[in-house]
Amino acid sequence: xxxxxxxxxxxxxxxxxxxxxxxxxxxxxxxxxxxxxxxxxxxxxxxxxxxxxxxxxxxxxxxxxxxxxxxxxxxxxxxxxxxxxxxxxxxxxxxxxxxxxxxxxxxxxxxxxxxxxxxxxxxxxxxxxxxxxxxxxxxxxxxxxxxxxxxxxxxxxxxxxxxxxxxxxxxxxxxxxxxxxxxxxxxxxxxxxxxxxxxxxxxxxxxxxxxxxxxxxxxxxxxxxxxxxxxxxxxxxxxxxxxxxxxxxxxxxxxxxxxxxxx
Amino acid sequence: xxxxxxxxxxxxxxxxxxxxxxxxxxxxxxxxxxxxxxxxxxxxxxxxxxxxxxxxxxxxxxxxxxxxxxxxxxxxxxxxxxxxxxxxxxxxxxx
Numbered sequence: 172x173x174x175x176x177x178x179x180x181x182x183x184x185x186x187x188x189x190x191x192x193x194x195x196x197x198x199x200x201x202x203x204x205x206x207x208x209x210x211x212x213x214x215x216x217x218x219x220x221x222x223x224x225x226x227x228x229x230x231x232x233x234x235x236x237x238x239x240x241x242x243x244x245x246x247x248x249x250x251x252x253x254x255x256x257x258x259x260x261x262x263x264x265x266x267x268x269x270x271x272x273x274x275x276x277x278x279x280x281x282x283x284x285x286x287x288x289x290x291x292x293x294x295x296x297x298x299x300x301x302x303x304x305x306x307x308x309x310x311x312x313x314x315x316x317x318x319x320x321x322x323x324x325x326x327x328x329x330x331x332x333x334x335x336x337x338x339x340x341x342x343x344x345x346x347x348x349x350x351x352x353x354x355x356x357x358x359x360x361x362x363x364x365x366x367x368x369x370x371x372x373x374x375x376x377x378x379x380x381x382x383x384x385x386x387x388x389x390x391x392x393x394x395x396x397x398x399x400x401x402x403x404x405x406x407x408x409x410x411x412x413x414x415x416x417x418x419x420x421x422x423x424x425x426x427x428x429x430x431x432x433x434x
Numbered sequence: 435x436x437x438x439x440x441x442x443x444x445x446x447x448x449x450x451x452x453x454x455x456x457x458x459x460x461x462x463x464x465x466x467x468x469x470x471x472x473x474x475x476x477x478x479x480x481x482x483x484x485x486x487x488x489x490x491x492x493x494x495x496x497x498x499x500x501x502x503x504x505x506x507x508x509x510x511x512x513x514x515x516x517x518x519x520x521x522x523x524x525x526x527x528x529x
């Protein structure tokens with residue numbers, strides 16, 4: 172019944188943490204009980220992106236090390252019913268936890284939560300192995316850039332070797348204007364190369380920076396286009412077939428206004 | 435002025451994504467091959483099976499590599515031939 176999903180990419184900075192936060196908040200908004208796990212030990216960020224950085228008492232290494240119970244380490248987000256965060260440690264590194272410990276942790280979380288979403292660190296070493304150890308399925312995040320797609324390909328290979336078959340793809344930070352001008356790879360180009368199923372596309376959006384500044388998730392912002400994209404992805408995760416939203420940044424008048432200085 | 439009009443109407447610039455896609459395609463051929471050296475090994479074994487229907491080859495000296503230059507990757511096989519087999523009926527049916 173419960174699902175453990177790992178959000179991974181290989182490349183750093185493509186939007187794993189942002190995606191984890193937004194999918195978590197989005198699913199909780201639908202009334203589901205969701206646990207978000209920050210597996211980036213030593214470089215934790217899921218807490219700060221969610222605006223929960225001041226609420227950390229215990230972290231994942233305290234749980235696996237037996238210093239506290241899981242319940243004590245889980246932070247309940249007061250804004251969204253059903254959303255909990257298990258933060259990473261900031262003062263240790265990826266070797267502080269083992270894949271077996273992660274597996275056990277996921278089993279325990281699975282009993283209480285409908286969705287467990289794991290924010291995987293960048294890279295392919297122990298951090299990655301820890302993050303995927305307890306997962307049922309994987310979502311690969313990439314941006315339409317050469318290095319990100321290359322790393323995503325490597326990660327897909329490693330996921331399949333680890334028996335995490337049929338990973339889904341999220342293309343993040345797409346800029347339609349650049350795609351139209353032939354200066355950015357299109358959705359079709361990327362799917363052509365990576366050959367996995369597309370889960371969704373999130374357009375480049377200043378609101379992501381702004382909401383992160385505030386410690387809020389953009390998925391709750393009605394006017395935000397990336398928020399709309401994340402809302403659609405949440406529905407698809409729940410099994411609904413949602414058509415791709417219009418990713419265009421706007422037509423002639425929009426561009427004119429931007430050049431003149433109005434927004 | 436032209437630059438302004440180009441920005442307003444969003445004209446095609448230099449199409450750098452075509453180069454990007456090509457480069458990615460090539461680099462991934464190498465990445466995927468080096469990640470699974472057994473792929474080339476299996477390919478080698480199967481190649482030997484097929485070619486042995488038609489000629490006697492020096493299996494030890496057979497070499498299969500991925501050769502690349504600026505704009506393409508090629509699978510290059512060096513197959514020392516010791517002798518040709520006489521054509522038979524089974525060959526025609528491709529068995």
